[in-house]
Amino acid sequence: MSNDSTVIFKRPESLSENITHYCPGCTHGVIHRIVAESLDELGLRGRAVGVAPVGCAVLIYNYFNTDFMEAPHGRAPALATGFKRCRPDMIVFTYQGDGDLASIGMGEIVHAANRGEKITVIFVNNAIYGMTGGQMAPTTMPNQKTTTTPAGRDVSLVGYPIRVAELLSTLRTPSFVARVAVHTPMHIVNAKKIIRKAFRLQKEGTCFTLVEVLSSCPTNWGMDPSAATKWVGDVMKPYYPLGIFKDPEREEA
């Protein structure tokens, strides 16, 4: 090997060297990396504190090289609020799934957003409960089969999937709310840009920031990884449109 070799790809400093427990084809690993790269690039690692959810990402603290709290199910935004109010100089982010944030934690996320807590929420929406074995989530697609909706989600009985980014963007309090996806390289590049922006806005003390990330769960969807990735684009994306719903740097309508 020549001495003038250049490093073009390496593990972000914000990620630990532990091997993740995630299933093949799961996109948590990609999202972890995007978050870690954002912290590195903005120089935030040394003053960042993450809040782990209950769900597949419950062990996220093993994979990050930052301080972490492990929250009760759904309560991560409340922990983040308490921490950030005491230490406004630190960078606080939650990493939550759809069962955690949109079901049991709906109260906490709405009020944290409405108070304008200067935190960053990474909301991973894979339309199912992963860790508990594939039950229906508030974000499960109409007719989607899960272990608690074996005949498919019947919207006449349980309603339609909740669009969290749209819901939170109705709040008057200034915030940054966006939805991205990570099922293709192009989408990953864009997701990185948006997540980095969310952390930059927190660094600048601007506002509450939330990025919803459409994710896949091949194991509980009963698909192979490539079919699952395709399903995100074909089925989830039309119902959950991508984009920035609220941006303090854009003039408010």
Add this chain to the structure above:
Amino acid sequence: MAGKKLMKGNEAIGEAAICAGVRHYFAYPITPQSEVAEYLCWRLPEVGGAFVQAESEVAVGNMLFGAASTGLRTFTSSSSPGISLMQEAISYMAGAHLPVVLVNIIRGGPGLGGILPAQGDYFQAVKGGGHGDYRVGVLAPSSVQEAVDLMILAFDLADKYRNPMMLIGDGMVGQIMESVEFPETNREDNDPIKSDWALTGALNRKPRVVKSLFLNPDLLEENCLLLEEKYKRMKENEIRYELYKVSDKNRLLIAAFGTMARICQTAIDELEREGVSVGLFRPISLFPFPEKEIYAEAGKKNIEKILTIEMSVGQMVEDIERCVKGRKPVEFFGHTGGIVPTPNEVKDKVRESLGLKK
């Protein structure tokens, strides 16, 4: 805040927290303790702190969890139904070894119950409340001054044992106005940067995690035994109680805590004038409970009975029975639902217990 002040219990509790170095307080309105938030919402900004009115007590408990993880002192106050909603976070904070103080100004229950003073949350406070193998240190003041002193002690003990502490007062302690003095010293000496567990950013050290999750049963048992070891040390070092007119002449010993104990003092004074000698055993630390002390007092020769009096249908009486170990008969008298036993009722019950004419 030098010198004596006339203050409502709830407001004095808020000021005591500031004396203890607290600058961050999280709460949800509930009668009969809302004055704590109404006081601290303007008082905390004066000293450079902040109050967050949370969306629910569930959120309050978890805001405390986050705030305590910084290593700074923090607390909340609520009343019975609100404390029930915080049990999730209390269990997690105990499991994660977080120092935090909670105040329960108890009202009548169960359910929505009522808004008048009661002591029916004794079991919830002392025996657990949330899930899992844990304990909360519990202190019970019987006056506004004692509420102030015990608040400051509660923060010291929470830090010493890295465990949640709870101050329980009935609605009377929260609502009564009494003269009170605050200590001169401001204990702003806890520096999270120096602690070896607080989350301060993993800049020049290994990352820290504040958690109660241990999927490996060996590690979970290890954590539970670590907690148990703390509770054992608390039992050895943190027993607090007060004796009133306890002597060898006592024919009967009353056991009561909080406001109920003060009412019993009045009854004991009046009975003394009638020639009936009664002593009072007032536990101040409800966990750890003064087990050996009540056992010793019950053994005194002239004591015929132990009479436990509570503003409930009888909760602490189970601990009294447990600790007296059958040495003497243990009787109970109480009112609940917000009805406070009067000195006359206490006297009548004492006379009845001793077979004296009413």
